[in-house]
Amino acid sequence: MGSGWWDHRPILTKSIVKFDLLPRGPTTVMAQLFLSTAKGKMHVVLPTQDGEDGDDMWQVSRGHIRESDLFTGEIVDLGIMIEMDGWDTIQSWTNAVDSSMLEPNRWIPPSLYETDQSLQYRDPKFFASPIGRLVPSEIPPLLPMERISPDEVHNLGSGRWLFDFGKAFSGMLHFDEGIPHPIVPDDYPRGHGFKAASENGDSFITVIYGESLEMSTGDINRVLVAGLGLHDGGPRHVSNPKTTDVPCFPPDHDGILSQRDVFVISKEKEISSRIARELFRQPHFTTHAFRFAEVCCTKDPPAGVHALLYRTAVPNWGSFSSSNVLLNGGYELVKNAMVSNMLSVQSDCPHREKLPYGGDLVANSPAALHFFDMSAFYKKTVLDWLDSQWDNGAYTETSMWQDLNDYAGIGRGAGETVWASAPPVLTVRYFQHYDDVDFLRISLPSHIRWLDFLNREFNAGMKEKGFANDLKGYQGDGSGLGDWLALRDRDTWLTHTAFYMASARAVAYISRELGDKDMQQKAFAKAEDIRSRISRLYLKNGKDTFDFPEGNSYATPGPEMSLFSRIVPGEKRCVVLKNYFKRSGSRWPGDEEKLFLQELKNKTYIHDMLEKGELIEEDDTYWMGWSQWQGFNEGIFGIRYSLKTLSDMGFHNIALRKASGFGFGTPEYMLRHNATSLWETWWRSEDLYSRNHPMLGALAEWMSSSVAGVALHPTTTGGRRVLFWPRFPKSAGMIQHASATQGTQIGDFAIAWRFENLPSDKSLYNAASVKIRIRFLIPPGGEAILRLPPPTSHRTKVWISRSD
16 A cells, blocks of 8 residues: 555645645555355455454555655665565465554554544544545546657766656656666765665665756756645745745755655665565656656666656547647647646646646636546546535535635635636536436535525625625725636636626536426526626626726636626627727736846847737837737636637637737747646746646637537537537638547547648738538437538538538
8 A cells, every 4th residue: 555645744834735634644444355256146254344363354564665655756665575575475474463563574453443523614633534425436547558768868967867758747767677776976966865775874766756957957846846835945946945844844855845766775685675676667656747857876877767657547538630730739738737637636736736626627627528538537526525515515625625725715614716616517517528417416415505605605705805795996806816827917706706606507507407497496596696796797887898897907807708608798798899809918027037038138039029029128128028819818717718709709810819829928938948738827937836737728628629610519418419610710821720529428529621722822821712621520329510600702602411
């Protein structure tokens, strides 16, 4: 057994993950041995219980894995590994020793598990194990899905070797020829020491993992992937240290809680350690997020080193391709980040926190449902939230409560409203794909309790947070997270209230599917009441910008969210969209961008960046700028709202410009800085924000549904019906062809389109009269609706042929 969320280092305070709020204690297991007879009968031979003697009960012992921490990795004692070889055979069986000392290869009786806990608002003193129903895991296992060879190996000196695997992912190193022979340097490079082994005269090999390199030293940037956000600032970031003054901070990590594995070659067990070193191939439990790995310390570069990419083995379902390399690149950034964060839970980042945040799921679950068959995975995800629901009905911000953004919610145990609304929102999306009526029955009572909680507490909670009922004095700066990590100001009142509405709509939808008309009507009436209130307040100033009454048409996600979610009344939709187009970009004062500009001396390069709009010049000073219409300024929710609104309402060419723009605030900016997975932010970060984070990933689903043109029909259940709605650009200069596949339970739906008869002179693309060829694939039993754009002239003709 290895460690996990319920058995960890007691790093208790001053970190992102609050371990004192997690169940914790000794490693705990429920086990029983089943014996199946030839007649088909099954007997429980050894249930987990007290036995009267050592022959009649389970036994436990410490093995060769000294530690397998979720964040800090594994420490493996190779000598003990050989000494315990054969422990699982009858020849090696020994009776348990009556002792409380747990030592390697010393077998003792286990201790019975005891706990005292409740679903009341939790007090850490009651924590001992997860709360909720214990059920068999139904999701696919975590498996090695890809074997990756290093692109390059660099000698960093002092016995350190840097492996570059070419892309970011989650996994671990695999040593095809065993652990390399170690050398013992006079001084170990920072982060590679292991004091306990050195004091004992043991040698060891360390592996440090990271997703980027430290710009000032060429080492792995450990600060950026520091577990729990704990670090001393590192060699370049001493101005922003995160305290390491916490219990049990590993001293060998040199002030940065690092992703690393250690393999100890014992001096006292030299022969067995040497044999084990040749046999041992990889760690057992802990995955790390990395593109780069440092191996230390060996005389020569370790031979036969590969990486194994691990993820939950959900089947691949979706695909997208086009003639636009920037769209393709953005799609791959999102998918690589999603793959990296599919580790039994859908995490935010696969190194620093590893937490399933509700806001992230609301933002990027449409992309995940496009990429993969998430039927078992998302069912488990929602069930995890139901287990964590408070007695008062409040949902938490993560599926294991961490008190991370309760301050930004309405109180009473609820997470920030958008984050806490993930369970009902995800349930509806799940049903549209998988048609699991039984799951609706299981989840609806909990979602009703959440809606009842909002009905009782929302208005009072918002008032306590400083929001006036008529929004008097509100400037878009209220409590909440809103459109997280947007470049604009975030309208938090709108997102709080809109997701109260979304929760009510979700309950109404689920109730309708289950035939509960009374609850359907109540929930729908509540949703409509909230929608009307938002509409009244946001049209109050008469500007038709759909902004809060004292707003200046700057905050996000006002008009785009409200148009997408049908909050804006029908008669106002066109004028609100027209005013939306009046928005403009601004400059960005980010630290890393400022450092880049300080070193920017090439006049030609400066001129090119000014021409492209990547730079803004004010008073002889250059600034990085972000564009409203040729890049992104939206946060994790506004991305989807803006792209879908533009494409659905006839301005697909502008959506394409945003997604395939150049410069700051675009996927191209990430790609230009050697990104292989999506960043957490539109801006560069060297000391805080992750570079392997699917939170901004809604654009991938837009590519398949709008650029190529295949998505589930809005009214379908079980993915039986899709909508083929390709939106074509106004010019082939933007894109000439696109294709996508959308998997469903009944099979794959696919679309491919391309422009034909294009002129050889690309300068004529804007005015060319072309033929568009579209092909569709519909699986047996599937249905599809085809929606084509309105004809652009009286000469437009449509032919449809069928191939069985």
